[in-house]
Amino acid sequence: MSETLQATSINFEFTENQKMIAETVRNFTARELPFNVVMKYDEEQHFPIELVRKVGELGLLGIIFPEEYGGAGFGYLEYVTAIEELSKVDPSLGLTVAAHNSLGTNHLFQFASEELKRKFIPKLASGEMLAAWALTEPNSGSDAAGMLTTAVQDGDHWVLNGSKNFITNSHSGDICVVMAITDREKGNHGISAFLVEKGTPGFSPSKKENKLGMRASETGQLVFDNCRIPYNHLLGNLNEGFKQAMMILDGGRISIAALSLGIAEGALEASVKYAKERKQFGKPISDFQAIQFKLADMATEIEAAKMLTFRAAALKDEGKTTTMESSMAKLYASEVAVRVCNEAVQIFGGYGFIKEFPAEKFYRDVKLCTIGEGTSEIQRLVIARQLMKK
Numbered sequence: 001m002s003e004t005l006q007a008t009s010i011n012f013e014f015t016e017n018q019k020m021i022a023e024t025v026r027n028f029t030a031r032e033l034p035f036n037v038v039m040k041y042d043e044e045q046h047f048p049i050e051l052v053r054k055v056g057e058l059g060l061l062g063i064i065f066p067e068e069y070g071g072a073g074f075g076y077l078e079y080v081t082a083i084e085e086l087s088k089v090d091p092s093l094g095l096t097v098a099a100h101n102s103l104g105t106n107h108l109f110q111f112a113s114e115e116l117k118r119k120f121i122p123k124l125a126s127g128e129m130l131a132a133w134a135l136t137e138p139n140s141g142s143d144a145a146g147m148l149t150t151a152v153q154d155g156d157h158w159v160l161n162g163s164k165n166f167i168t169n170s171h172s173g174d175i176c177v178v179m180a181i182t183d184r185e186k187g188n189h190g191i192s193a194f195l196v197e198k199g200t201p202g203f204s205p206s207k208k209e210n211k212l213g214m215r216a217s218e219t220g221q222l223v224f225d226n227c228r229i230p231y232n233h234l235l236g237n238l239n240e241g242f243k244q245a246m247m248i249l250d251g252g253r254i255s256i257a258a259l260s261l262g263i264a265e266g267a268l269e270a271s272v273k274y275a276k277e278r279k280q281f282g283k284p285i286s287d288f289q290a291i292q293f294k295l296a297d298m299a300t301e302i303e304a305a306k307m308l309t310f311r312a313a314a315l316k317d318e319g320k321t322t323t324m325e326s327s328m329a330k331l332y333a334s335e336v337a338v339r340v341c342n343e344a345v346q347i348f349g350g351y352g353f354i355k356e357f358p359a360e361k362f363y364r365d366v367k368l369c370t371i372g373e374g375t376s377e378i379q380r381l382v383i384a385r386q387l388m389k390k
């Protein structure tokens with residue numbers, strides 16, 4: 001038995017807070033996100049910023065931050081519950097909230113000076129401001145340390161040059177945490193993290209991506225052209241930005257596991273409903289073992305993914321390092337979710353291929369989960385490296 005498992009008491013019951021959050025999110029999605037609205041945003045690739053602000057009013061944009069910074073003061077168990085419930089209905093909104101909370105805002109919360117935290121986190125927690133987080137570049141994805149963006153000190157300022165790619169909340173983000181090279185000779189020990197505010201001269205969002213799925217989340221490129229930011233916008237210590245980014249991804253990957261879980265659960269729920277309604281050969285297709293076995297496998301794998309996801313969240317709430325557990329949860333939940341959505345389309349048959357039915361959209365959205373915040377291959381690499389360390 002692993003050390004971490006011994007240290008974690010197993011409780012399969014949702015806490016009162018989790019139940020309350022799940023119910024709040026369900027009421028919200030039922031009211032604000034009927035299927036036709038979700039599909040309209042998807043079709044038009046519309047990023048519903050007004051809806052994101054309403055999510056802020058519910059307290060979900062500051063869910064993991066202490067009340068003294070305007071947050072809701074909950075932990076990862078509650079956070080995962082919220083992302084899962086949002087993603088059952090609108091995975092794009094789940095992704096937006098995840099990138100804002102556990103990447104952008106959490107990087108500030110963990111590493112910014114007290115002054116910057118007091119200035120920005122209450123606004124980010126309330127939804128008045130939205131956060132983005134920029135690590136990836138056009139030529140550095142999995143090899144995150146291979147970035148080219150630089151930050152050079154000039155008196156009491158830093159000057160940033162370069163570009164970032166595939167950034168969630170790229171255009172609507174009011175602040176962005178940016179990783180940049182501060183000492184090229186030192187490789188990943190020569191990267192630092194900075195806070196850049198929207199509207200800073202030399203900082204501009206450029207191309208918005210036209211995507212296969214997650215179309216109602218905003219993904220775009222950011223350009224830094226002699227962008228001058230105050231010296232105190234350096235987050236934490238100089239040259240520790242890569243390590244900071246890895247630590248932030250340890251938390252972020254749990255949220256992508258939750259996003260995957262929500263999508264898989266949404267697809268399973270729709271599949272069960274459809275199988276009971278759809279009649280062929282004189283009876284509902286749910287009467288056929290071929291369909292029953294698919295549903296049974298989908299439900300079983302979802303339960304296993306749920307255990308990994310909530311366990312990683314519980315460990316995080318206990319203050320443990322969750323590098324391996326976060327990657328395991330992200331890897332397994334995202335791969336399960338892809339399989340579940342594939343089977344959902346199969347169960348829906350021809351109707352699974354058209355946009356009036358929910359399986360088609362889940363099938364497109366889910367693929368992001370095996371790629372974003374580190375591909376499945378990178379998760380395996382992280383898990384294997386952790387195993388070798390033991």
Ligand code: CAA
Pocket residue numbers: 099103133134135136141142143144145165166167168169188242243246247249250323372373374375378381382
């Ligand atoms: N916690 C603390 N420290 C860590 C760490 C962690 N989880 N992971 C690595 N480190 C430390 C290592 O201990 C090492 O420190 P020392 O040199 O002092 O020993 C240092 O960081 C470098 O680590 P590695 O040698 O493992 O670095 P690497 O270059 O081999 O890369 C990697 C490791 C795991 C492949 C990493 O590059 C990685 O995670 N790549 C994928 C990046 C990714 O997930 N990108 C998606 C970002 S999402 C985005 O940008 C868009 C958006 O809007 C959401």
